[in-house]
Amino acid sequence: MELRKLIPALPLTLLLAVSGCTADPEPEPQPTAEQxxxxxxxxxxxxxxxxxxxxxxxxxxxxxxxxxxxxxxxxxxxxxxxxxxxxxxxxxxxxxxxxxxxxxxxxxxxxxxxxxxxxxxxxxxxxxxxxxxxxMGQLLVMSAAQMTLTEVSNLQELLNACADLEFAALPAAQSALKNALEQAQCEPTQVLTDQATDPAELLRRGEVQAAVLSGTRALINDEGFVPVPDSAALFPxxxxxxxxxxxxxxxxxxxxxxxxxxxxxxxxxxxxxxxxxxxxxxxxxxxxxxxxxxx
The missing domain is CATH 3.40.190.10 (Periplasmic binding protein-like II)
Known part of the structure; x- marks a missing residue:
């Protein structure tokens, strides 16, 4: 007896499905080499x-x-x-x-x-x-010692004490800082802005009490500086x-x-x-x- 006689006829749709399973998968598109x-x-x-x-x-x-x-x-x-x-x-x-x-x-x-x-x-x-x-937005940073000396633990306390403080900021952050200080009706002793001078260096040397730095500056943690809580809200x-x-x-x-x-x-x-x-x-x-x- 021929073997094919023992196999029932399969529906065409099932045959197509089986044949589809054995087809090679379509390759993923590759980047254009010339691009x-x-x-x-x-x-x-x-x-x-x-x-x-x-x-x-x-x-x-x-x-x-x-x-x-x-x-x-x-x-x-x-x-x-x-x-x-x-x-x-x-x-x-x-x-x-x-x-x-x-x-x-x-x-x-x-x-x-x-x-x-x-x-x-x-x-x-x-x-x-x-x-x-x-x-990578800016925030205000102080040294731990300076925060203790000026009794600053948050943004509002810094704004209250700003008449006795000197700040440093790059020109790009100067406008936002001055706007925030003006809204607090405070005129700081000085705001140093110099494109060629890193505010962190002025803070490091003790020439200012607060500096505007990017929140992702590694030296903030590496050198023991302390971000002033809530101060990031002053800057974009x-x-x-x-x-x-x-x-x-x-x-x-x-x-x-x-x-x-x-x-x-x-x-x-x-x-x-x-x-x-x-x-x-x-x-x-x-x-x-x-x-x-x-x-």
Missing amino acids: ELRLATENTGMYRALGAVYAAELEEQGYRVSVLEPVNNPVAQLLDGHADLAIGSGTEYLQTLSDDPEATTDEVLSREEIASLLAESEETEFAAVEISPGD SEPVLGFLAAQSEPQVMNTVAEVTAALNNETLTAVNRLVEDPDPAAPEDVARHWQWLSQ
Whole structure:
């Protein structure tokens, strides 16, 4: 008896399903070998290092990445078609949304408000804008000894005592600081603003009693400085934003999203420690240590 006579006829739909199970799976789309991604970053040590991290992670996915010369507003390069992705601060993005860029510089926007603007924006040039959980925004910092001497334990007590204090801030943070002091009806002894002088150095030397620093400056913890509680509310939030051009491939978008999501305060502080070390690490060295830094 022929074996085929013992096998009942199978429905056509089942045969097709079985044959479908044995078909080779479709390969995942691969990056276009000829495509070179142009990555724009802000002109700071932190953003140069972060730009190298994004570039290295994209290269791991098979893309060729060219990191452009850092500029003050990398988002403009993306909007002008000179870059494919841009890594920048919330402040720079808000400036691109305003008809009067100067109008946004004095606004004290929280991270939540920036995220809301990103979600509600009608801007169509971007495929996505990723926002980091970490925040490089400014806050007021004092030495523990100075806080004890002046009996300052929170922002309100600092504002009450500010007539007897000297402050230091970079020019970019000067306006927000002076606005906060004016609202408290306080005129400090002095507010030092010098682009060439690190406020942390003035605080270190005891030339001022309070300094405006990024909350992710590693030296705050490393040198025993103390952030004044609630003082971050005086200054705009500064999350790291990853902007992607409208034609971005899904793998590029996924990689940028993954790196940005890893940029919490701890990771940003660890990057800052390498960038501001007395013997600072090159951006490429920071990128090589990314897996360790982001753990």
